Amino acid sequence: MAQSPGNAVLAHDAVTDLVSDWSAEKEVFKVHWGKAMMWIFLLSDTFIFTSFLTGYMKVRISSTVPWPNASEIFALSFGGDPIPLILIAIMTFVLITSSGTMALAVNYGYRRDRIKTATLLFITAAFGLTFVGMQAFEWTKLIVDEGVRPWGNPFGAAQFGASFFMITGFHGLHVSGGVAYLTYVAIGVMNGRYEKKGYDIVEIAGLYWHFVDLVWVFIFAFFYLW
Amino acid sequence: MAHVALADKEQELAHPKTWIGMYVWSQDHKIIGIQYIITATAVGVVALILSGLMRLQLGFPGVFDFIQPDEYYQAVTMHGMIMIVFMLTAFFLGGFGNVLVPLMCGARDMAFPYMNMLSYWVYLLSVIVVCASFFVPEGPTGAGWTLYPPQAITEGTAGADWGIICMTVSLGLFVVAFTMGGLNYVTTAFQARTRGMTLMRMPLSVWGIIMATILGLLAFPALLVSVIMMTLDKTLDTSFFMPAISSLGENLSHEGGSPILFQHLFWFFGHPEVYIVALPAFGIVSDLISTHARKNIFGYRMMVWAIVAIGGLSFVVWAHHMYVSGMNPYFGFFFATTTLIIAVPTAIKVYNWVLTLWRGNIHLTVPMLFAIGFIFTFIHGGITGLFLGNVVVDVPLSDTYFVVGHFHMVMGVSPFLVVFGGIYHWFPLLTGRMLNDAMGKIHFWLTFLGTYAIYLPMHYIGILGVPRRYYANGTTEFLPDSVQAANLSITIAALIVAAAQFLFLINIFWSLFKGRKSPRNPWRATTIEWQTPDYPPKHGNWGKELPVVHRWAYSYSVPGAKEDFIPQNEPPSQYTRGEGDV
Numbered sequence: 115m116a117q118s119p120g121n122a123v124l125a126h127d128a129v130t131d132l133v134s135d136w137s138a139e140k141e142v143f144k145v146h147w148g149k150a151m152m153w154i155f156l157l158s159d160t161f162i163f164t165s166f167l168t169g170y171m172k173v174r175i176s177s178t179v180p181w182p183n184a185s186e187i188f189a190l191s192f193g194g195d196p197i198p199l200i201l202i203a204i205m206t207f208v209l210i211t212s213s214g215t216m217a218l219a220v221n222y223g224y225r226r227d228r229i230k231t232a233t234l235l236f237i238t239a240a241f242g243l244t245f246v247g248m249q250a251f252e253w254t255k256l257i258v259d260e261g262v263r264p265w266g267n268p269f270g271a272a273q274f275g276a277s278f279f280m281i282t283g284f285h286g287l288h289v290s291g292g293v294a295y296l297t298y299v300a301i302g303v304m305n306g307r308y309e310k311k312g313y314d315i316v317e318i319a320g321l322y323w324h325f326v327d328l329v330w331v332f333i334f335a336f337f338y339l340w
Numbered sequence: 341m342a343h344v345a346l347a348d349k350e351q352e353l354a355h356p357k358t359w360i361g362m363y364v365w366s367q368d369h370k371i372i373g374i375q376y377i378i379t380a381t382a383v384g385v386v387a388l389i390l391s392g393l394m395r396l397q398l399g400f401p402g403v404f405d406f407i408q409p410d411e412y413y414q415a416v417t418m419h420g421m422i423m424i425v426f427m428l429t430a431f432f433l434g435g436f437g438n439v440l441v442p443l444m445c446g447a448r449d450m451a452f453p454y455m456n457m458l459s460y461w462v463y464l465l466s467v468i469v470v471c472a473s474f475f476v477p478e479g480p481t482g483a484g485w486t487l488y489p490p491q492a493i494t495e496g497t498a499g500a501d502w503g504i505i506c507m508t509v510s511l512g513l514f515v516v517a518f519t520m521g522g523l524n525y526v527t528t529a530f531q532a533r534t535r536g537m538t539l540m541r542m543p544l545s546v547w548g549i550i551m552a553t554i555l556g557l558l559a560f561p562a563l564l565v566s567v568i569m570m571t572l573d574k575t576l577d578t579s580f581f582m583p584a585i586s587s588l589g590e591n592l593s594h595e596g597g598s599p600i601l602f603q604h605l606f607w608f609f610g611h612p613e614v615y616i617v618a619l620p621a622f623g624i625v626s627d628l629i630s631t632h633a634r635k636n637i638f639g640y641r642m643m644v645w646a647i648v649a650i651g652g653l654s655f656v657v658w659a660h661h662m663y664v665s666g667m668n669p670y671f672g673f674f675f676a677t678t679t680l681i682i683a684v685p686t687a688i689k690v691y692n693w694v695l696t697l698w699r700g701n702i703h704l705t706v707p708m709l710f711a712i713g714f715i716f717t718f719i720h721g722g723i724t725g726l727f728l729g730n731v732v733v734d735v736p737l738s739d740t741y742f743v744v745g746h747f748h749m750v751m752g753v754s755p756f757l758v759v760f761g762g763i764y765h766w767f768p769l770l771t772g773r774m775l776n777d778a779m780g781k782i783h784f785w786l787t788f789l790g791t792y793a794i795y796l797p798m799h800y801i802g803i804l805g806v807p808r809r810y811y812a813n814g815t816t817e818f819l820p821d822s823v824q825a826a827n828l829s830i831t832i833a834a835l836i837v838a839a840a841q842f843l844f845l846i847n848i849f850w851s852l853f854k855g856r857k858s859p860r861n862p863w864r865a866t867t868i869e870w871q872t873p874d875y876p877p878k879h880g881n882w883g884k885e886l887p888v889v890h891r892w893a894y895s896y897s898v899p900g901a902k903e904d905f906i907p908q909n910e911p912p913s914q915y916t917r918g919e920g921d922v
């Protein structure tokens with residue numbers, strides 16, 4: 115009667131295939147070891163940021179005092195009326211652009227175009243530095259001009275400053291670390307350090323960099339837009 | 341055809357020539373494993389002495405002047421944290437993980453030897469920082485190993501100034517060290533196995549270790565985040581965990597924080613941590629039982645899936661530590677259900693161990709004694725776990741000695757028995773000498789019977805209502821005098837068991853120099869760590885060519901074979917089929 119196997123059978127076959135595929139006498143992930151390691155590390159790092167953001171949501175929800183209005187605090191005025199979130203929009207734009215240059219660097223890396231790869235890596239690192247610089251500007255403005263401190267602020271719940279400095283600070287450290295990492299890789303590319311081993315390292319560094327960008331999107335959404 | 345083995349494709353090993361390069365700043369996984377083992381043992385002895393101090397106070401209240409309430413709480417805290425994190429986690433994953441994973445998978449070394457070395461040195465730093473807290477003003481933190489705020493960082497708790505900061509910093513460092521090591525163990529087992537070593541041919545030790553490592557990589561982030569927040573609450577007066585609170589008659593500047601948030605973050609780490617310690621023990625004990633009973637492990641595939649299932653489930657049970665925290669009662673219903681579901685894969689494992697023993701050719705060697713002892717203590721601790729997993733039973737038992745008895749049985753004694761069994765089993769592999777048998781048997785019986793003398797009475801006094809972590813019970817009306825008698829007998833048993841551990845250390849040192857020379861593969865095991873060309877294995881493990889694996893790790897007593905074991909790397913013949921053994 116039934117000509118084709120049922121869905122349950124197909125699903126079972128798929129699981130069996132997956133298991134036998136993964137458990138065969140070969141690498142589980144058909145990639146460079148470093149790349150596999152970076153993926154696993156990023157999974158672990160995801161849990162760090164998830165914990166941070168979950169903690170932030172919890173203290174925000176359970177706060178007894180009103181939460182400060184993000185679009186007012188993060189507004190910036192150029193002579194005229196304040197424009198909400200303008201600085202953060204520029205920062206996000208810079209970081210997303212750096213992901214683009216990073217992707218190009220990976221591409222040229224596999225083509226073994228050392229000059230272009232290194233240049234693009236340096237540009238990416240420069241975008242990263244710009245981001246960190248703007249973040250430093252934002253922190254200074256909040257601390258000096260607005261009087262926001264980790265332990266309190268004039269606008270509302272004290273947890274606003276605490277979570278803001280902690281989470282953006284932790285992310286900023288990731289970006290700074292990434293800048294150092296990219297610079298190291300770029301110098302290596304320039305000197306031909308990876309001619310023999312291959313240019314997987316550019317892609318591995320790229321994975322990290324895209325991850326840091328992706329995390330920023332979440333921080334942006336939960337912090338500035340909520 | 342010249343076959344380039346997987347593990348040789350991507351790896352270049354550093355070959356240092358100096359003594360310091362080989363044994364101190366070593367990138368050899370075996371040396372790093374031994375470094376981990378030595379450090380973890382040293383810090384474990386500190387924790388053991390602390391538990392002795394606690395028992396002295398409880399057995400002879402008021403007799404020893406140098407144990408005041410503050411010191412008692414500090415001993416409670418440091419004993420717990422050191423034993424769980426700096427001793428057991430480091431020993432199983434840093435120690436056994438480092439030594440066994442590359443050898444059992446047939447790799448030359450860890451996937452990233454340099455990072456592996458860094459992992460050890462950061463771990464050592466974290467141990468130094470946590471031990472430094474004994475010497476800072478006011479001493480280490482006395483907040484209990486769970487470090488619950490607000491009390492952990494509020495004046496009046498011992499070590500609320502510097503002790504707690506040392507603790508949080510050292511935990512942060514430990515997470516960094518663990519991450520560097522853990523990425524290595526997982527990547528090595530996934531990517532660097534030798535030819536023929538499929539995942540479903542790996543010894544269960546490796547399965548247990550890598551699953552525990554994955555749990556660690558996903559659970560330690562929550563610990564890292566909670567200690568960062570706690571440090572900020574302490575140093576910068578933020579209020580993540582601190583509600584509006586008055587302490588010693590003064591209102592503190594904190595307000596609006598959530599102490600329950602810390603408990604959720606902490607136990608999201610804390611419960612998987614139980615399995616980070618237990619899963620390697622499960623794996624290693626499976627290998628010990630199979631080897632010393634000369635019989636294949638019963639239900640290998642089920643054992644693997646049980647490890648994976650336990651690992652997955654361990655992430656959805658954390659709030660069973662928080663039934664009395666005031667969280668939403670519906671949570672209790674959910675977490676009790678998931679907790680009891682874990683009993684299923686765990687029971688599968690226990691049945692399979694027992695069925696492996698059934699009609700096996702059991703050799704009561706010292707490692708086997710410890711393995712069988714583990715089955716007893718683990719069943720015991722597991723069954724009391726069923727009591728505590730149920731909300732209604734847990735609520736009256738919460739924070740009593742019943743809980744102390746339960747978790748010491750299930751995640752104190754049980755993993756330790758496996759640590760000992762593992763050391764007795766693999767000591768010859770690393771040193772070329774056997775441990776002394778007589779001393780080993782005395783060590784086993786004193787430890788095994790002694791732990792029952794310690795922890796069984798704890799369940800009774802817990803049901804009577806003796807609260808845990810109390811410096812002294814004083815004259816409490818509902819407690820009969822027999823509680824003090826029980827406490828005294830527990831203390832005496834504890835001191836004897838502690839002394840037995842020093843006998844074990846003596847055995848190690850004595851055997852290191854005077855022990856009987858070990859023959860190759862003294863336990864006649866099938867796993868390939870015993871098949872290295874040099875014995876004990878040298879740097880790079882496998883000489884010129886990597887081994888080729890033809891079968892699973894449990895070919896014991898195969899009918900028709902000339903020996904009662906067939907090493908994994910022996911080529912197939914008439915009696916020793918290569919394929920389809922699984």
